[in-house]
Amino acid sequence: MEISGINQQSQKLSKKEKKLRQKQMKVRHTLLRHEGIECVSYPTKSLVIANGGLGNGVSRCQVLKLAERCGLVEALLMPPNKPYSFLKYEMLEDSKRAYDSLNGEDVASEDNTQNVVLYFNFVEKVPWEDMTPSTLPPGLRVIEEVVSPEEEGQLLECIDWGKDEVIPNAQKSLKHRRVKHFGYEFQYDNNNVDRDRPLPGGLPDICNTLLAKWLKMGYIKESSDQLTINQYEPGQGIPPHIDTHSAFEDEIISLSLGAGIVMDFKHPDGQAAAVMLPQRSLLVMSGESRYLWTHGITPRKFDIVQASQEQKLGTVTADIGDLTLNKRGTRTSFTFRKVRRGPCKCSYPSVCDSQCKVTAPSFPDSESEASKLEKEYVHDVYEQIAQHFSSTRHSPWPRVVEFLRALPRGAIVADVGCGNGKYLGVSKDMYVFGCDRSEALVNICGEKKFQAFVCDALSVPIRSGSCDACISIAVIHHFSTAERRLATLSELVRLLRPGGRALVYVWALEQEYNKQKSKYLKGKRAGNSNMDETISNAIEEAGDSESQDSAQPDGGVSPPKDRYCSANEAVSTRLPVHTNRTSFDSQDLLVPWHLKDGTKKKMGHTKLCQPVTSSENSQKCSPVFHRYYHVFCEGELELLCKRLNCVNVQESYYDQGNWCVILEKK
Known part of the structure; x- marks a missing residue:
């Protein structure tokens, strides 16, 4: 025994x-x-x-x-x-x-x-x-110990939090943050101020004294007339953004009190820099760092910082990077700006609201206008960004793979809108072919030895009832009217045999659902799950909704009568331009794509920058293309599918910023 x-x-x-x-x-x-x-x-x-x-x-x-x-x-x-x-x-x-x-x-x-x-x-x-030390983004400076502990205490005591202000039109991430405005009220819905409505009292006297001191010492070039005070508890943050060019002058400065923080900066071409802002330090943004790089604070309770001498104890003889985790404290930021009285004349016209020459198209009123809009703001754009777009699309999404692998051996599958073909090689046990409106993307599929051809999703040259399954991943949201979106769904169903199934993904208006933010809002970063999921989820592009970068929305489009969700209705018929990594304010919009240059850059790790003076401002700016999208609200895709009499909706679900349905043909 x-x-x-x-x-x-x-x-x-x-x-x-x-x-x-x-x-x-x-x-x-x-x-x-x-x-x-x-x-x-x-x-x-x-x-x-x-x-x-x-x-x-x-x-x-x-x-x-x-x-x-x-x-x-x-x-x-x-x-x-x-x-x-x-x-x-x-x-x-x-x-x-x-x-x-x-x-x-x-x-x-x-x-x-x-x-x-x-x-x-x-x-x-x-x-x-x-892991060699990285310099700050051009035009960025961090000045340490700019105020004494006594001055820090006086500044914190001068805030009357008993009269907390409510942030109008705030995203959920802002609603629980304490905020106060002086000089002018900062408007969070458009990142601007009303120049004709200054707040009484101006800036606190102690702030004016410090501004005069910093001006005399050469830390800043001009004084400020607008102040926003924010208090961040551990776990709170602010979405990546660029302060509107036309709203404020060149310098934006921020004083960190009570605790330090890591602020994340990102360039349109994908470069990223994590900048440590120590307690009692002054951040000065100007030039490229102010006009071109987004800045934000990731909501979390720990920051990645340089290890202290105590944290380096051990047998390590050659510390590389010296990075560790540091628990956040309560931080109060004093952000000073000077309101601009004329148009911005910065060196970055392609992303400047004062100089940008892009005239947003109107919402289409006819079939011909819809077709023209899609050609200019979808088809032509993908032809020009195909190589760069393909370089960002590597990993199949798990639930799409799950759908495909559940199909019987020998199944015939059509990927309508296949892009660079990342789903065409998922399984060798079935015959999968792709089609796409972009010839450049179809050529990339050919280079990978996949079967694909060029066609419009409204008219696929395949015999009716010949497919066991179809997938349409991040395609239908590019059609600009409800009728054309319905026609695309109908074409998918036409290809299916009776009993065949289709999987459809579209971008969701709700980028925060069931208390979880999509990766589009959070950006690309490693999560807190085990390795089996962490890398595959953090590195792969989030739900095809990583639009690279974009500009601030300034309006909306009244939704057609069959839309029932509460997207903002606009006073203009012009399509708004969306802001990167922010919630959608309109269902119909233009999403910019910043094209990298022709040289393929190896994207290294995000580096923690040291507070040193940056180099001269760079005036190079990536070309910007605008893609049309209709983002779907909850239930809209399912309702659209139910308008087809020949299908049953088997399943409807939300997957990282996308609404998804599985259909079965009767």
Whole structure:
């Protein structure tokens, strides 16, 4: 009996080890596919730790404490916002010991909200060079200890929070934040002020004294006449935005009191910089950093910061990056601006509301106008951005893959609006062909050896009833009238045999649903889930709704009679232009795409910038193209489908900023 028990225990251990190795292999594939990190099957001194990253809420101290069980650590690299880290031991034997004994280790995140399982793999190449100190965006300065602790106390005491102001038309992320305005009220619905309605009293006297001091010391170039005070509790933030060019002069300055914070800056071409704003520091934005880069604060309770001397304790002999997690405190920001009295004449006309030459088209009133709008603001645009667009579309979305893999072996599937063909190779057990209006995107499919052809989704040259299934992913929202959207759905159903199914995805008006923000609002960053989901979800483009960057909405379009959701109705028939990473204010709009230059850039990790003076302003600006979208409100897609008599709606669901339906042909 005793021998039998030992054998059973041995079998259990081998099964556990086998499962662990399978997880490791899955992680290796994910790291290579999404991050370009190549793991090796032979022992090396360097290891990549999946799930053991700052993006998972795992701190530097936690990783070191665990790693030092196995030997002397030579270097530890923890890239910001990534769900993995790199570890290098002084001895190969120690590295092998960590691989054998630490794989599958369960670790609690720093805030104790979840446990993560760590997976170790050997690597030869580690991107140590990517962690070299990064300069600030051009035109950005951070001046530390600009006020004394006594002045900080006086500034905080001068705020009468007993008369909290309510933010009109605020997004949900702003509603619980304390805010006060002086000089002029900042209007959150259009990022502007009413110049004809100054607030009584002007700025507080202590602020005017400090502004005069900073002007004399050369920190700023001009004084301010508008002040917004915000108080951020841990976990609160502000969406990425650019202060409207025509509203304020060149300099925007922000004083951080009570606690420090990391502010995220992003360039239209994808460059990102995380800038640490220490307590009592002054941020000065001008030039490119003010006019071209978005700035925002990610809602979270921990920031990624430079490790203090106490946090560096251990056997590490060559700290690389020195980054760790820091718990946020209550921060109060004093943001000063000077109201502009004339048009903006900055060096970035393509994104300047004073100089932008783009005349937004009107909402189409006829079939011919709709066709013309779609040609200019959909078809022609995708022809010009095809290569760049394709470079941002790598990973199939899990629920689309799930739909395809549930189909029977040998099924015939049409991907109508296939783009670069990322779903055409999902399964070899079925015949999948694609079609798209863009010849340039179809050519990319051909380069991948996929079967695809050029056609309009309104008229697909395939025999009726010849397909077992169809998919239409992020396509129908490009049609500019309800009639044309319905006709596209009808064409999908025509291709299906009786009993055949279609999956349809469209952008959702509701980018925050069931208390969860879509990745479009949050931007691309690693989440707090285990490695199996973290990298694949964080790296892949969010719901085809990453529009790269865009401008501020300034109006809306009255929805047709069959729309019943509460999109803002506008006083103008012009299509508004949407702001990147913000909620949609209108159902019909133009979404800008900032085209990168022809050279393919390797996107490295977001770097934490040090407070140093930046270089001269760059005046280069990416070309901007505008795509037409109709974003669907809850229930609208399902209602549109039910207007077709020959289908049953099997399922309707929300998936990361998209409304989705599965139809079955009767």
